[in-house]
Amino acid sequence: IARAGSLKDPDVADLFCRDDPEKLFTDLREIGHGSFGAVYFARDGRSNEVVAIKKMSYSGKQTNEKWQDIIKEVKFLQKLRHPNTIEYLGCYLKEHTAWVESLTNIYYKICLLNINTFCCIFH
Known part of the structure; x- marks a missing residue:
């Protein structure tokens, strides 16, 4: 019997994509850091x-x-549907790190975050 909340729990396992995020995503550039x-x-x-x-x-x-x-965050993001928020695409696990992928109105949000970061990324 799988312990509730563990990856062996089918309800939890279904929250995560099976692919290796390091093979899916390229050109990672940090734009922010929080707790x-x-x-x-x-x-x-x-x-x-x-x-x-x-x-x-x-x-x-x-x-x-x-x-x-x-x-909790993945479950919340799966339900979130609003034009002014991110569009949740999936979550991947790699070496005790969750990679949460989202799509947004990227250019508008970049300008709001930091115009200098925008210039560095898209020059």
């Missing part, structure tokens, strides 16, 4: 689209709490 992890611009090799990747580690101290936060 939950770093956010990157990247290129999705399948579609060639520019996407945002949020990397969240669930190792070290408070591993279980971090893992539960990731599960």
Whole structure:
């Protein structure tokens, strides 16, 4: 019997994509960092689209709490539907790090975040 909340729990396992994110995403460039992890611009090799990747580690101290936060965030993002928010595309796991992929009105949001970052990324 799988422990609730573990990756062996089918309800939890279904939240995550099975692909290796390091093989899917290229040109990662960090654009922000917060208490939950770093956010990157990247290129999705399948579609060639520019996407945002949020990397969240669930190792070290408070591993279980971090893992539960990731599960909550993924469930929330799956339900989120609004034109002024990101479009959740999927979550991947690699070496105790969750990679949350999203698509957004990228150029508008970049300008709001930091015009200098925009210039560095798209020059």
